[in-house]
Amino acid sequence: MKYNRTYNFSAGPAMMPEPVLEEIAAEMLNYRGSGMCVMEMSHRSKVFQQIRDEAEADLRRLMGIPDNYKVLFIQGGGTVQFAMVAMNLMKNGLACYVETGAWSKKAIAEAKKYGEVKIVASSADKNFSYIPDCSGLDIPENADYVYICENETINGTTYFNLPDTKGKVLVSDQSSMFLSRPCDVEKYGLIWAGVQKNVGPAGMAVVIIREDLLRDDLPGFVPTYMSYKTHADNDSLYNTPNCWAIYCCGKVFRYLLDNGGLEAMNARNEEKAKILYDFLDGSKLFTGAVVKEDRSLMNVPFVTPSKEQDADVVAASKAAGFDNLKGHKSVGGLRASIYNAMPREGVEALVEFLKKYEAEHA
Ligand SMILES: *Cc1c(COP(=O)(O)O)cnc(C)c1O
Numbered sequence: 001m002k003y004n005r006t007y008n009f010s011a012g013p014a015m016m017p018e019p020v021l022e023e024i025a026a027e028m029l030n031y032r033g034s035g036m037c038v039m040e041m042s043h044r045s046k047v048f049q050q051i052r053d054e055a056e057a058d059l060r061r062l063m064g065i066p067d068n069y070k071v072l073f074i075q076g077g078g079t080v081q082f083a084m085v086a087m088n089l090m091k092n093g094l095a096c097y098v099e100t101g102a103w104s105k106k107a108i109a110e111a112k113k114y115g116e117v118k119i120v121a122s123s124a125d126k127n128f129s130y131i132p133d134c135s136g137l138d139i140p141e142n143a144d145y146v147y148i149c150e151n152e153t154i155n156g157t158t159y160f161n162l163p164d165t166k167g168k169v170l171v172s173d174q175s176s177m178f179l180s181r182p183c184d185v186e187k188y189g190l191i192w193a194g195v196q197k198n199v200g201p202a203g204m205a206v207v208i209i210r211e212d213l214l215r216d217d218l219p220g221f222v223p224t225y226m227s228y229k230t231h232a233d234n235d236s237l238y239n240t241p242n243c244w245a246i247y248c249c250g251k252v253f254r255y256l257l258d259n260g261g262l263e264a265m266n267a268r269n270e271e272k273a274k275i276l277y278d279f280l281d282g283s284k285l286f287t288g289a290v291v292k293e294d295r296s297l298m299n300v301p302f303v304t305p306s307k308e309q310d311a312d313v314v315a316a317s318k319a320a321g322f323d324n325l326k327g328h329k330s331v332g333g334l335r336a337s338i339y340n341a342m343p344r345e346g347v348e349a350l351v352e353f354l355k356k357y358e359a360e361h362a
Contacts, residue, residue, distance in 0.1 A: 007346035010324035011153050011299060012176070012197040015341040020251045038247045043240050051243075052236070055250030062253055062261060065185050065208060072207040072228065073236040073246050078103075078175050078194030080226075081205050082110035085147065085171055085190065088228050089213060090115040092142045098163065101128040101152040102330055103173060111147070120146070121163075127331075128155040131294040134163030145169040145189060151177035151296050153197065154328040156289060156335065158296040162187055169213065176298050178206070179256060180340055181266035189213050195245060198298065198339045199252050204245040207231075256340070265340055266297075272338050272347045273297040279351045285309075285358040289333060303333035310334055313357060320353050 008015050031038050034047045041048045056071045065071060074080065085107070086095065093115035097108045099122035111117050120139060121132035139146060146165040151158040153176035162170065169189030178193035185191065190209045196202035207228065214229040224230050230238050236246075256265060277295060280288040280302055289301040304310050310333050317325045327333035338347055 006321055006323045007342070007349060008323045009336045009338070009342070009346075009350070011328070011335065011337040012194075013202050014197055014337055014339050016200065016248070017252065017255050017341045020248070020255050023251055024248060039244050041243060043237060043243050048243060051247050051250060052241075055246050055253060058250060058253035058257055059206070062179065062257055063183055063185055063208075068211050069185060070207075070209050070211060070214070070228075070232040071236075072209065072231040073241055073249075074205050074207055074231055075203060075242050076205065077196070077203055078173070078192070078205055079106070081173070081192045081194070081207065082107045083113070084207075084226050084228065085145075085192070086111035086114040087222050087226055088215060088218065089145050089169065089171065089190070091215070092144050094118065094140060094143050096120040096137065096139050096143045096146045096165075096168070098122070098132065098134060098137075098146070098148045099124060100131060100149055100157055101155040102328075103152060103154070103175075104147070104149040107147060107149065107173065115144075118143070123157070127289075128152065128157065129289055130291040131157050131159055134159075134161075137163055137166070139166045139168055143168050145171045147171045147173075149173040149175075151175075151180075151298055153299050153337075154301075154331055154335075156296045156299045156301040157294045158298070160294070169210075175205075176337075176339075177296070179252075179262060179265065180269050180298055182262040195249050197337075198341075200248040201245050204242040204249070206249070268344070269297045269338075269340065272342065272344050273300065275344070275347050275351055276300050276336060276338065279354060283354070283358060285361065286334075286354060289331075298339055299335060299337050301327055301331065301333055301335040303327075307332060309361075313354075316357060317350075317353060322350060322353065325350075 096118050099119050108117050120137040123130050123132045146168050150172045171190045174191050175194040176197040178198050192205050192207045194205050214232050218227055280286050286302050314326045325334050327335040
Protein backbone atom coordinates (compact mmCIF):
# COMPACT_ATOMS: atom_id res chain seq x y z
CA MET A 1 0.00 0.00 0.00
CA LYS A 2 1.30 3.36 -1.12
CA TYR A 3 0.79 5.26 2.14
CA ASN A 4 1.02 2.38 4.60
CA ARG A 5 -2.55 3.11 5.68
CA THR A 6 -4.34 0.70 7.96
CA TYR A 7 -7.65 -1.01 7.28
CA ASN A 8 -9.73 1.05 9.66
CA PHE A 9 -12.98 -0.65 10.66
CA SER A 10 -14.15 2.24 12.84
CA ALA A 11 -17.88 2.98 13.03
CA GLY A 12 -17.06 6.67 12.70
CA PRO A 13 -15.22 8.81 11.96
CA ALA A 14 -14.33 6.28 9.33
CA MET A 15 -12.30 5.73 6.18
CA MET A 16 -12.63 8.12 3.25
CA PRO A 17 -11.83 7.21 -0.36
CA GLU A 18 -8.08 7.46 -0.90
CA PRO A 19 -8.35 9.36 -4.22
CA VAL A 20 -10.44 11.98 -2.40
CA LEU A 21 -7.83 12.38 0.32
CA GLU A 22 -5.16 12.73 -2.36
CA GLU A 23 -7.12 15.48 -4.12
CA ILE A 24 -7.66 17.29 -0.83
CA ALA A 25 -3.94 17.03 -0.07
CA ALA A 26 -3.06 18.43 -3.48
CA GLU A 27 -5.37 21.41 -2.96
CA MET A 28 -4.45 22.00 0.67
CA LEU A 29 -2.06 24.94 0.34
CA ASN A 30 -3.62 26.66 -2.63
CA TYR A 31 -7.11 25.75 -3.73
CA ARG A 32 -7.29 26.06 -7.51
CA GLY A 33 -5.34 29.30 -7.75
CA SER A 34 -7.28 31.05 -4.99
CA GLY A 35 -4.04 31.47 -3.06
CA MET A 36 -5.52 29.88 0.04
CA CYS A 37 -6.66 26.71 1.69
CA VAL A 38 -10.40 26.06 1.89
CA MET A 39 -10.02 26.27 5.69
CA GLU A 40 -8.88 29.89 5.30
CA MET A 41 -11.65 31.04 2.97
CA SER A 42 -14.51 33.36 3.68
CA HIS A 43 -17.76 31.47 3.54
CA ARG A 44 -19.15 34.47 1.64
CA SER A 45 -16.47 34.36 -1.05
CA LYS A 46 -17.29 33.45 -4.64
CA VAL A 47 -14.87 30.57 -4.57
CA PHE A 48 -16.46 28.99 -1.52
CA GLN A 49 -19.97 29.68 -2.78
CA GLN A 50 -19.08 27.59 -5.81
CA ILE A 51 -17.78 24.75 -3.61
CA ARG A 52 -21.05 24.77 -1.67
CA ASP A 53 -23.27 24.98 -4.74
CA GLU A 54 -21.44 22.17 -6.49
CA ALA A 55 -21.64 19.97 -3.41
CA GLU A 56 -25.40 20.44 -3.27
CA ALA A 57 -25.85 19.95 -7.01
CA ASP A 58 -23.78 16.76 -6.97
CA LEU A 59 -25.69 15.34 -4.00
CA ARG A 60 -28.97 16.13 -5.76
CA ARG A 61 -27.77 14.29 -8.85
CA LEU A 62 -26.42 11.36 -6.85
CA MET A 63 -29.64 10.75 -4.91
CA GLY A 64 -32.11 12.10 -7.46
CA ILE A 65 -33.45 14.61 -4.94
CA PRO A 66 -36.68 16.20 -6.23
CA ASP A 67 -36.92 19.99 -6.56
CA ASN A 68 -39.42 20.29 -3.73
CA TYR A 69 -36.81 19.13 -1.22
CA LYS A 70 -34.18 21.37 0.35
CA VAL A 71 -30.64 20.18 1.04
CA LEU A 72 -29.16 21.65 4.22
CA PHE A 73 -25.67 21.44 5.71
CA ILE A 74 -26.01 21.88 9.47
CA GLN A 75 -23.39 21.82 12.20
CA GLY A 76 -23.63 19.80 15.37
CA GLY A 77 -23.35 16.38 13.79
CA GLY A 78 -26.04 13.80 14.26
CA THR A 79 -27.01 14.47 17.85
CA VAL A 80 -28.33 17.97 17.17
CA GLN A 81 -30.76 16.42 14.69
CA PHE A 82 -32.44 14.42 17.44
CA ALA A 83 -33.61 17.75 18.86
CA MET A 84 -34.10 19.62 15.59
CA VAL A 85 -36.46 17.00 14.19
CA ALA A 86 -38.71 17.16 17.25
CA MET A 87 -38.53 20.95 17.60
CA ASN A 88 -39.43 21.54 13.97
CA LEU A 89 -41.85 18.75 13.15
CA MET A 90 -43.88 18.21 16.33
CA LYS A 91 -46.76 20.47 15.41
CA ASN A 92 -49.48 18.47 17.19
CA GLY A 93 -47.05 17.45 19.90
CA LEU A 94 -47.17 13.72 19.12
CA ALA A 95 -44.64 11.64 17.22
CA CYS A 96 -44.22 7.90 16.58
CA TYR A 97 -40.82 6.28 16.96
CA VAL A 98 -39.56 2.82 16.08
CA GLU A 99 -37.06 1.69 18.70
CA THR A 100 -34.24 -0.38 17.20
CA GLY A 101 -31.25 0.42 19.40
CA ALA A 102 -29.14 3.06 21.07
CA TRP A 103 -29.52 5.68 18.36
CA SER A 104 -33.31 5.55 18.26
CA LYS A 105 -33.38 5.53 22.06
CA LYS A 106 -31.40 8.76 22.06
CA ALA A 107 -33.75 10.25 19.49
CA ILE A 108 -36.75 9.21 21.60
CA ALA A 109 -35.30 10.67 24.80
CA GLU A 110 -34.66 13.97 23.07
CA ALA A 111 -38.08 14.12 21.40
CA LYS A 112 -39.79 13.61 24.78
CA LYS A 113 -38.54 17.04 25.78
CA TYR A 114 -40.77 18.64 23.16
CA GLY A 115 -43.86 16.48 23.05
CA GLU A 116 -45.39 13.06 23.43
CA VAL A 117 -43.60 10.06 21.96
CA LYS A 118 -45.37 6.86 21.07
CA ILE A 119 -43.11 3.87 20.50
CA VAL A 120 -44.97 2.02 17.76
CA ALA A 121 -42.57 -0.92 17.42
CA SER A 122 -39.46 -2.11 19.20
CA SER A 123 -36.86 -4.86 19.02
CA ALA A 124 -35.73 -4.35 22.62
CA ASP A 125 -37.05 -7.82 23.54
CA LYS A 126 -34.20 -9.49 21.63
CA ASN A 127 -31.35 -7.10 22.24
CA PHE A 128 -32.11 -5.10 19.09
CA SER A 129 -30.95 -7.98 16.90
CA TYR A 130 -33.70 -7.53 14.32
CA ILE A 131 -35.97 -4.92 12.70
CA PRO A 132 -39.54 -5.17 14.01
CA ASP A 133 -42.44 -5.72 11.63
CA CYS A 134 -43.54 -2.23 10.57
CA SER A 135 -46.30 -3.20 8.15
CA GLY A 136 -49.24 -2.66 10.51
CA LEU A 137 -48.15 0.05 12.90
CA ASP A 138 -50.77 1.64 15.12
CA ILE A 139 -50.28 5.28 14.19
CA PRO A 140 -52.62 7.85 15.75
CA GLU A 141 -54.44 10.20 13.41
CA ASN A 142 -52.80 13.27 14.94
CA ALA A 143 -49.22 11.95 14.84
CA ASP A 144 -46.82 14.44 13.28
CA TYR A 145 -44.34 11.93 11.90
CA VAL A 146 -42.94 8.41 12.12
CA TYR A 147 -39.24 8.22 12.94
CA ILE A 148 -36.77 5.43 12.19
CA CYS A 149 -33.03 4.92 12.48
CA GLU A 150 -32.60 3.25 9.12
CA ASN A 151 -29.28 1.59 9.88
CA GLU A 152 -28.41 0.88 13.50
CA THR A 153 -24.69 1.47 13.71
CA ILE A 154 -24.16 -0.30 17.03
CA ASN A 155 -26.47 -3.29 16.64
CA GLY A 156 -25.89 -3.80 12.93
CA THR A 157 -29.46 -3.91 11.67
CA THR A 158 -30.92 -2.21 8.62
CA TYR A 159 -34.34 -1.75 7.02
CA PHE A 160 -34.80 -3.40 3.65
CA ASN A 161 -38.46 -2.31 3.65
CA LEU A 162 -39.66 1.04 4.92
CA PRO A 163 -42.53 1.17 7.47
CA ASP A 164 -46.08 1.79 6.37
CA THR A 165 -46.58 5.20 7.96
CA LYS A 166 -50.29 5.39 7.07
CA GLY A 167 -49.64 8.55 5.13
CA LYS A 168 -47.71 10.27 7.91
CA VAL A 169 -44.35 11.92 7.29
CA LEU A 170 -41.43 9.49 7.47
CA VAL A 171 -38.28 10.81 9.15
CA SER A 172 -35.11 8.76 8.83
CA ASP A 173 -31.70 8.85 10.46
CA GLN A 174 -29.48 7.52 7.67
CA SER A 175 -26.17 8.42 9.33
CA SER A 176 -24.47 5.06 8.98
CA MET A 177 -25.90 4.13 5.57
CA PHE A 178 -26.11 7.48 3.78
CA LEU A 179 -25.19 7.03 0.09
CA SER A 180 -24.55 3.32 0.53
CA ARG A 181 -27.46 2.36 -1.73
CA PRO A 182 -30.10 4.04 -3.91
CA CYS A 183 -32.72 5.95 -1.96
CA ASP A 184 -36.19 6.95 -3.08
CA VAL A 185 -36.24 10.39 -1.46
CA GLU A 186 -39.93 10.95 -2.18
CA LYS A 187 -40.86 8.28 0.34
CA TYR A 188 -39.52 10.50 3.12
CA GLY A 189 -40.43 13.84 4.57
CA LEU A 190 -37.00 14.28 6.07
CA ILE A 191 -33.72 12.37 5.81
CA TRP A 192 -30.75 13.31 7.89
CA ALA A 193 -27.24 11.93 8.22
CA GLY A 194 -24.21 12.79 10.30
CA VAL A 195 -21.53 12.73 7.63
CA GLN A 196 -18.61 11.21 9.55
CA LYS A 197 -19.81 7.64 9.07
CA ASN A 198 -20.05 7.19 5.35
CA VAL A 199 -19.06 10.50 3.77
CA GLY A 200 -16.59 12.94 5.30
CA PRO A 201 -15.15 14.56 8.40
CA ALA A 202 -17.13 14.90 11.65
CA GLY A 203 -19.11 17.93 12.72
CA MET A 204 -21.88 18.23 10.20
CA ALA A 205 -25.18 16.68 9.19
CA VAL A 206 -26.83 16.70 5.80
CA VAL A 207 -30.57 17.25 6.04
CA ILE A 208 -32.92 16.64 3.13
CA ILE A 209 -36.32 18.08 3.92
CA ARG A 210 -39.54 18.41 1.95
CA GLU A 211 -40.35 22.09 1.56
CA ASP A 212 -43.84 21.94 3.05
CA LEU A 213 -42.30 20.84 6.37
CA LEU A 214 -40.40 24.13 6.76
CA ARG A 215 -42.24 26.26 9.28
CA ASP A 216 -42.27 29.93 10.17
CA ASP A 217 -44.67 29.43 13.08
CA LEU A 218 -42.24 27.70 15.44
CA PRO A 219 -42.62 28.37 19.17
CA GLY A 220 -40.55 31.30 20.43
CA PHE A 221 -38.22 29.11 22.46
CA VAL A 222 -36.77 27.45 19.37
CA PRO A 223 -33.33 28.97 18.79
CA THR A 224 -32.90 30.62 15.41
CA TYR A 225 -30.15 28.20 14.49
CA MET A 226 -32.38 25.21 15.30
CA SER A 227 -35.05 26.12 12.77
CA TYR A 228 -34.70 24.26 9.47
CA LYS A 229 -36.21 27.28 7.75
CA THR A 230 -33.30 29.45 8.88
CA HIS A 231 -30.92 27.19 6.99
CA ALA A 232 -33.22 26.70 4.00
CA ASP A 233 -33.76 30.45 3.55
CA ASN A 234 -30.02 31.09 3.62
CA ASP A 235 -28.62 28.22 1.55
CA SER A 236 -27.00 26.86 4.74
CA LEU A 237 -25.06 30.12 5.03
CA TYR A 238 -27.04 31.79 7.82
CA ASN A 239 -23.86 31.78 9.86
CA THR A 240 -20.38 30.45 9.16
CA PRO A 241 -20.97 26.84 8.19
CA ASN A 242 -18.55 23.94 8.49
CA CYS A 243 -16.84 24.98 5.26
CA TRP A 244 -14.22 22.26 5.49
CA ALA A 245 -16.78 19.46 5.89
CA ILE A 246 -18.88 20.83 3.02
CA TYR A 247 -15.78 20.84 0.81
CA CYS A 248 -14.71 17.30 1.75
CA CYS A 249 -18.24 15.92 1.42
CA GLY A 250 -18.54 17.59 -1.97
CA LYS A 251 -15.41 15.73 -3.07
CA VAL A 252 -16.95 12.44 -1.97
CA PHE A 253 -20.24 13.19 -3.76
CA ARG A 254 -18.29 13.81 -6.95
CA TYR A 255 -16.20 10.69 -6.43
CA LEU A 256 -19.34 8.57 -6.04
CA LEU A 257 -20.85 10.09 -9.20
CA ASP A 258 -17.65 9.34 -11.10
CA ASN A 259 -17.67 5.76 -9.86
CA GLY A 260 -21.09 4.60 -10.92
CA GLY A 261 -23.33 6.31 -8.38
CA LEU A 262 -25.40 4.61 -5.71
CA GLU A 263 -26.34 1.51 -7.75
CA ALA A 264 -22.66 0.73 -8.11
CA MET A 265 -22.00 1.45 -4.43
CA ASN A 266 -24.80 -0.89 -3.45
CA ALA A 267 -23.44 -3.68 -5.63
CA ARG A 268 -19.97 -3.24 -4.14
CA ASN A 269 -21.34 -3.07 -0.61
CA GLU A 270 -23.41 -6.23 -1.08
CA GLU A 271 -20.35 -8.03 -2.41
CA LYS A 272 -18.15 -6.86 0.48
CA ALA A 273 -20.71 -7.69 3.17
CA LYS A 274 -21.30 -11.14 1.67
CA ILE A 275 -17.62 -12.01 2.04
CA LEU A 276 -17.80 -11.32 5.77
CA TYR A 277 -21.27 -12.77 6.41
CA ASP A 278 -20.49 -15.96 4.47
CA PHE A 279 -17.46 -16.44 6.67
CA LEU A 280 -19.43 -15.79 9.88
CA ASP A 281 -22.22 -18.16 8.78
CA GLY A 282 -19.71 -20.96 8.29
CA SER A 283 -17.55 -20.24 11.33
CA LYS A 284 -17.56 -22.39 14.45
CA LEU A 285 -15.93 -19.69 16.56
CA PHE A 286 -17.56 -16.44 15.42
CA THR A 287 -21.29 -15.72 15.37
CA GLY A 288 -23.07 -12.80 13.77
CA ALA A 289 -25.28 -10.86 16.19
CA VAL A 290 -28.21 -10.08 13.85
CA VAL A 291 -30.97 -12.13 12.16
CA LYS A 292 -30.07 -12.78 8.52
CA GLU A 293 -32.83 -10.81 6.85
CA ASP A 294 -32.06 -7.53 8.66
CA ARG A 295 -28.27 -7.55 8.53
CA SER A 296 -26.59 -4.25 7.81
CA LEU A 297 -24.23 -3.99 4.86
CA MET A 298 -22.30 -1.31 6.76
CA ASN A 299 -21.86 -2.40 10.38
CA VAL A 300 -21.24 -6.06 11.14
CA PRO A 301 -21.26 -7.01 14.84
CA PHE A 302 -20.15 -10.49 15.83
CA VAL A 303 -19.00 -12.42 18.90
CA THR A 304 -16.92 -15.36 20.05
CA PRO A 305 -18.19 -17.62 22.84
CA SER A 306 -16.65 -15.40 25.57
CA LYS A 307 -15.82 -11.81 26.42
CA GLU A 308 -12.21 -12.83 27.09
CA GLN A 309 -11.87 -14.30 23.64
CA ASP A 310 -13.54 -11.24 22.07
CA ALA A 311 -10.85 -9.12 23.71
CA ASP A 312 -8.14 -11.51 22.57
CA VAL A 313 -9.32 -11.28 18.95
CA VAL A 314 -9.38 -7.49 19.13
CA ALA A 315 -5.80 -7.45 20.47
CA ALA A 316 -4.63 -9.94 17.83
CA SER A 317 -6.33 -7.94 15.07
CA LYS A 318 -4.49 -4.81 16.19
CA ALA A 319 -1.19 -6.66 16.12
CA ALA A 320 -2.04 -7.86 12.62
CA GLY A 321 -2.53 -4.27 11.42
CA PHE A 322 -6.30 -3.84 11.58
CA ASP A 323 -7.90 -1.11 13.61
CA ASN A 324 -11.11 -0.41 15.55
CA LEU A 325 -12.66 -3.87 15.55
CA LYS A 326 -13.87 -3.60 19.12
CA GLY A 327 -17.67 -3.61 19.47
CA HIS A 328 -19.41 -0.58 20.93
CA LYS A 329 -18.97 -0.35 24.69
CA SER A 330 -22.71 -0.82 25.24
CA VAL A 331 -22.85 -4.23 23.53
CA GLY A 332 -19.27 -5.58 23.57
CA GLY A 333 -18.07 -8.22 21.11
CA LEU A 334 -16.56 -7.19 17.81
CA ARG A 335 -17.79 -4.96 15.05
CA ALA A 336 -16.45 -4.39 11.56
CA SER A 337 -17.75 -1.23 9.94
CA ILE A 338 -17.34 -1.60 6.20
CA TYR A 339 -18.60 1.64 4.73
CA ASN A 340 -18.34 2.73 1.09
CA ALA A 341 -14.66 3.61 1.41
CA MET A 342 -13.55 0.29 2.88
CA PRO A 343 -11.94 -1.52 -0.04
CA ARG A 344 -12.96 -5.09 -0.82
CA GLU A 345 -9.35 -6.08 -0.12
CA GLY A 346 -9.77 -4.84 3.45
CA VAL A 347 -12.72 -7.16 4.05
CA GLU A 348 -10.89 -10.05 2.40
CA ALA A 349 -7.84 -9.45 4.56
CA LEU A 350 -10.00 -9.35 7.69
CA VAL A 351 -11.67 -12.65 6.79
CA GLU A 352 -8.26 -14.23 6.14
CA PHE A 353 -7.12 -13.04 9.55
CA LEU A 354 -10.26 -14.36 11.31
CA LYS A 355 -9.94 -17.71 9.51
CA LYS A 356 -6.35 -18.05 10.63
CA TYR A 357 -7.28 -17.08 14.19
CA GLU A 358 -10.05 -19.66 14.21
CA ALA A 359 -7.74 -22.38 12.91
CA GLU A 360 -5.15 -21.58 15.56
CA HIS A 361 -7.71 -21.56 18.37
CA ALA A 362 -9.85 -24.53 17.38
C1 LIG B 1 -23.08 8.30 14.93
C2 LIG B 1 -24.55 8.32 14.84
C3 LIG B 1 -25.30 9.39 15.38
C4 LIG B 1 -24.68 10.55 16.15
O1 LIG B 1 -23.82 11.29 15.44
P1 LIG B 1 -22.92 12.45 16.13
O2 LIG B 1 -22.41 13.22 14.97
O3 LIG B 1 -21.85 11.77 16.92
O4 LIG B 1 -23.79 13.25 17.01
C5 LIG B 1 -26.66 9.34 15.21
N1 LIG B 1 -27.27 8.33 14.58
C6 LIG B 1 -26.58 7.28 14.06
C7 LIG B 1 -27.31 6.18 13.38
C8 LIG B 1 -25.20 7.24 14.19
O5 LIG B 1 -24.53 6.20 13.69
